[in-house]
Amino acid sequence: MAISKCASQRPYTERDSIKLTVEGEPVEQISNFVYLGANISGDGTIDRDLYIRIQRANAEVWNTTKKQMKQSEVFHLTSLRRILKIKWFFHVSNEEVLRRAGIKSTETFIGAARLRWYGHVVTMPETRFPSFLLDWKPNYGKRLRGRTRKGWMACVLEDAAEFTGVDNISRDAVKQLALKRVE
Known part of the structure; x- marks a missing residue:
């Protein structure tokens, strides 16, 4: 060098x-x-x-597993405990730490960023690459045995269900909500 x-x-x-x-x-x-x-x-x-x-910390395009989300949350709460000077022997719950800090969990922030990015991609013209990839399905190859991995769109649907309070929200309903930017 x-x-x-x-x-x-x-x-x-x-x-x-x-x-x-x-x-x-x-x-x-x-x-x-x-x-x-x-x-x-x-x-x-x-x-x-x-x-x-x-x-790397930008979370708009992550499809996270529960293990990854837990690791992120542990780091977040550890940092908050240091900032708030809460020692381990005080036995303060995670919910109380978040309440004292006046912020939400990492999962909420990542979910909101994913939904914001999804709304941005949905409003793009279909000629743009991110918009094209949103609905793209490969025409070749075989799926591996076992359960399929959770994709980014599945994470978006879970986030939308969390934010709207509607269980099993459909992909079309999420798209319609994303097109209504004000709501």
Whole structure:
């Protein structure tokens, strides 16, 4: 990796390159790379790593399992307990922690983001890629044995049922609700 002496220089430039060869083969020089999940930049800042982490936390297109949702909720509540200075030996319930913080659970935030994205995709023209993929079914291949994995649309239907209070809400009903942006 090329590391710049000048902190103001952001991208890797040809001027910073060193002609390095190993057994006669030139070694490629880069301005950033991923190591143990962190994005290491040649300029020494964490700007790119921070941007990538924020993008990964965006929950609009996640189809989450119960295990993943539980892990997310545990992290969220642990963070809230630290912020509110609630020690483990106080035996405060999760609901009480959320009430004291004045916020809802992570599951609610992720569900709302999914529904917001779904509403955005439904109103797109059908020529746009996300809108095309919403109803796309592959014409080839075989389904694997066993129960099918829960897809993103199944998560959207569960979120819509949670927010509207209607059990077993249909896909068409959710689409109609999404087209009525004000409601």
